[in-house]
Amino acid sequence: MQEELLKYQQIDAKKRKIDAEIASSDERKKAADMQNYLKECQAKLQKFETASETILRNYKRASAFMQDLNKRAKELNAQAQKATAEQIASIKKIVADYADKMGKIEKEVTALAVQAKQISREVETVMKNAVTAKKNYSTYKNAYDAVRASREPEIKALLAQMQEQKSKVDPKLMHMYEIKADAKTFPIFVPVKEGRCSGCHVELSAAMKKKLAEQKMVECENCGRYIYE
Ligand SMILES: [Zn+2]
Incomplete structure (x- = not known):
């Protein structure tokens, strides 16, 4: 009863063996590895971009704060021209406080600049690696395509045999087989x-x-x- 189906299964097994050989080929693995590497590069660049945005945002905020402090310090200096000795003492204290704050912000800005430089260096490295990886990927992909193409005639012949054998199999059994074939x-x-x-x-x-x-x-x-x- 299942004899014709078993013949069909034998041909299917041959085809699956070729599929498996192609899938486990060095060429496919190399191409897949390179593709994964490129994805990693992309993820890294995305991360660097987010970090750069944060740095820029912090830098802008620090600059705005600095400008504001400068403006206020100038205003205080102008006020000091007409102030009493007591007022001058209090103004001096505030100005000193501003100077202290500005010093801190300056340090922050310097640190941000260092971070930005570091990131731009890393971006450069990743970009350079990605260019090489893209070239390698293209080479491996071509090799993999060649492997697949070289097996194409065998697969086609087996598919034709399967098609022919299928007509001899009890449709009910064929259906049972096909629903599990995946x-x-x-x-x-x-x-x-x-x-x-x-x-x-x-x-x-x-x-x-x-x-x-x-x-x-x-x-x-x-x-x-x-x-x-
Ligand atoms: Zn079982």
Whole structure:
């Protein structure tokens, strides 16, 4: 009953083997690694951009504060021209406080400039690495495409064989097969071996054994494969 289907499964197995070989090829791995590296570069650049924005924002805030303090200091100096000795003493105190604040802000601004310089150096490095990585990716991708293209005729031939074999398979069985064909469980139809599913090697329950004897085929309770006698 399932003989034609098993033939179909054999051809499918050959095709899957080629797919797996392509997927595990060095060329694909190298291309994928390079792609991941480029993604990392992108993430780093994004992070640097956010950091730069924060620095710029802090710098602007510090500058505005500095200007404000300068303006107020000037105003106080003007007031001092007409002030009493007592007022001058208090104004001097305020001006000294302003000078202290300005000193602190200046230090902050210097630190921000150092950070900005550091970031711009790192951005330069990442950009340089990304350019190299892009070139490498393109080389590896071409190599991977070549590997795929070289296997294309085999795959096409197997697909044609599958198509032909399909017409000989009981449509009901074919449907059962196809709904599981996407799953990782391959082969999908497996024989029973010493009371076990030969897909996952789990022993069939007494009820399942009985069902198998009656219906000649059961769905494995463990892995979902179809087990035939
Ligand atoms: Zn199983």
